[in-house]
Amino acid sequence: MGEVIVITSGKGGVGKTTTTANLGTGIALQGKKVVLIDTDIGLRNLDVVMGLENRIVYDLVDVIEGQCRLKQALIKDKRFEGLYLLPAPQTRDKNAVAPHQMVDLCEELKKEYDYIIIDCPAGIEQGFKNAIAGADRAFVVTTPEVSAVRDADRIIGLLEANEIRNPQLIVNRVRPDMVKRGDMMSIEDIIDILAIGLIGVVPDDENIIISTNRGEPAVNDSKSIAGQAYRNITRRILGEDVPFINLNNSDGFLAKMKKLFGIKPA
Amino acid sequence: MVDLFKFFKKKDSSKDVAKERLKLVLIHDRSNVSPQFLEMVKSEIIRVIQNYMEIDEDTLDIQLTKTNSDDGERIVPALVANIPIKGMKNAGRQSL
Numbered sequence: 001m002g003e004v005i006v007i008t009s010g011k012g013g014v015g016k017t018t019t020t021a022n023l024g025t026g027i028a029l030q031g032k033k034v035v036l037i038d039t040d041i042g043l044r045n046l047d048v049v050m051g052l053e054n055r056i057v058y059d060l061v062d063v064i065e066g067q068c069r070l071k072q073a074l075i076k077d078k079r080f081e082g083l084y085l086l087p088a089p090q091t092r093d094k095n096a097v098a099p100h101q102m103v104d105l106c107e108e109l110k111k112e113y114d115y116i117i118i119d120c121p122a123g124i125e126q127g128f129k130n131a132i133a134g135a136d137r138a139f140v141v142t143t144p145e146v147s148a149v150r151d152a153d154r155i156i157g158l159l160e161a162n163e164i165r166n167p168q169l170i171v172n173r174v175r176p177d178m179v180k181r182g183d184m185m186s187i188e189d190i191i192d193i194l195a196i197g198l199i200g201v202v203p204d205d206e207n208i209i210i211s212t213n214r215g216e217p218a219v220n221d222s223k224s225i226a227g228q229a230y231r232n233i234t235r236r237i238l239g240e241d242v243p244f245i246n247l248n249n250s251d252g253f254l255a256k257m258k259k260l261f262g263i264k265p266a
Numbered sequence: 267m268v269d270l271f272k273f274f275k276k277k278d279s280s281k282d283v284a285k286e287r288l289k290l291v292l293i294h295d296r297s298n299v300s301p302q303f304l305e306m307v308k309s310e311i312i313r314v315i316q317n318y319m320e321i322d323e324d325t326l327d328i329q330l331t332k333t334n335s336d337d338g339e340r341i342v343p344a345l346v347a348n349i350p351i352k353g354m355k356n357a358g359r360q361s362l
Contacts, residue, residue: 146284146291153292182279189285193292 002033002110005117005237006135008159010151012122014143015172018208020119021049022219022227023139026234028083029220032114035074037086037105039131040121041096044088051215052077052085059089061096063105070108080220084113094126099133106134115237124158132159138167139199144174144185153194168199170233175204187244200233201244202226293330297343304328311347320352 007020017040024036037060038046047053058073063086077083089096109116120131132138138159142152152169159167171187178184187201205226211218218227219234232242278286308328315321326349333344 146288149288150291150295154295157296179281182281185281185284189281193285193288 002113003115003137004106004110004135005115005137005139006120006132006164007117007139007141008120008128008131008155009122009141009148010124010155011142011148014141014148015202016122016141017045017049017119018212019139019141019170019172019202019230020046020117022217022230023234023237024115024117025050025077025080025083025217026219026230027115027117027237028077028080030234030238031082032238033082033084033112034115034117035084035086035109035113037116037118038088039097039102039118039127041088041092041094041127042090043121044090046119047075047085047087048215049212050077050085050217052087053215056087059087061089061092064097064101070105079216094121094130097130099129102130102133104134124154128155128158129162132162132164135164138164139170140167140194140196141170141172142190142194143172144179144190149185149190149193156194156196166197168197169194170200170202171198172202173204174201198244199236200229202229202233289332293332293343297330304330307345311349315349317355319354322350322352325350 005023007016007023009016017038020036024034028034036046036050038044039060040046041061044059047056052075055075058068060073062068063070063073074084074086077085106116106118116134118131118135121127140152140155140159142148156167169191171190174187175184179186187198191198203225205218205224207218207221207224208226211221211224211227217230218224219230221227235242308326311328312321312323312326326347328345328347328349331344331346333342333346335342
């Protein structure tokens with residue numbers, strides 16, 4: 001029986017889609033069967049981030065309305081064994097899907113796949129309700145900014161109100177140099193405020209933009225520091241105890257970052 | 267030592283400002299309390315207390331903040347009122 005994980009944030013632009021693409025790819029690289037579902041109806045993007053935009057025939061709403069079989073709508077990623085994408089429709093309304101239909105879809109997928117990762121739209125309306133309906137577990141993505149942390153707090157409250165217990169936090173786009181000089185909230189500051197468990201810290205990395213340009217998830221790039229962070233989160237999802245990193249040592253910035261994300265010095 | 271440290275540290279770093287602002291805004295977000303609601307509470311409290319005491323309405327301060335819970339393990343929201351008393355009204359005196 002598989003597990004359904006929703007990636008959510010409240011605020012837009014903090015990296016939900018990038019996180020979904022990288023964690024899904026990372027889990028597939030570990031030999032698991034994974035389905036990624038884009039629930040951002042009308043503003044789909046997981047397809048382009050994954051580089052699968054030219055392969056869409058059917059979408060989430062086609063499946064829910066019975067226009068096609070589930071298997072027909074799943075796009076198999078030929079680069080990564082066991083990885084599939086169920087895209088969102090681009091020309092439909094959010095109300096084309098109801099939460100109970102998402103529950104049914106997730107139950108169906110759990111029979112055959114190890115992980116179902118749901119990319120949630122920004123906001124707290126219908127799209128959010130659909131995305132979390134079938135979830136067993138939630139990851140809340142935030143960045144070290146007041147607006148993103150505030151929205152994350154709201155989302156955590158809504159997840160708990162919907163009985164999705166113990167959501168876990170991913171802090172994205174951290175800049176250790178700014179944290180060090182006191183111009184960016186640290187991981188500890190954010191956890192102190194949000195009071196939830198941490199599952200990952202992803203440093204700001206221009207490789208993410210480059211890999212998104214190419215449609216190749218950074219998790220597969222051994223030189224990308226964000227990719228290493230996503231590989232660490234992947235291992236934590238699979239139950240491994242991967243230590244978090246201490247930012248307060250006296251190493252130089254690069255050495256610190258490499259140590260932080262587990263890249264051994266050359 | 268501490269004072270010396272403060273002396274060299276001219277002002278709060280921007281992340282401290284961010285953290286403080288966030289904490290305050292989240293108290294309101296989490297308790298779903300609007301400024302209008304607080305005004306209503308404030309005027310009701312003033313009305314009741316004025317039956318017994320003369321109070322200084324101008325310097326009266328009432329706000330939602332947070333405090334340690336009784337067991338000291340959690341931070342909980344609290345309604346804190348600072349109400350300066352100018353004098354007691356006759357109704358408040360103990361009758362002999």
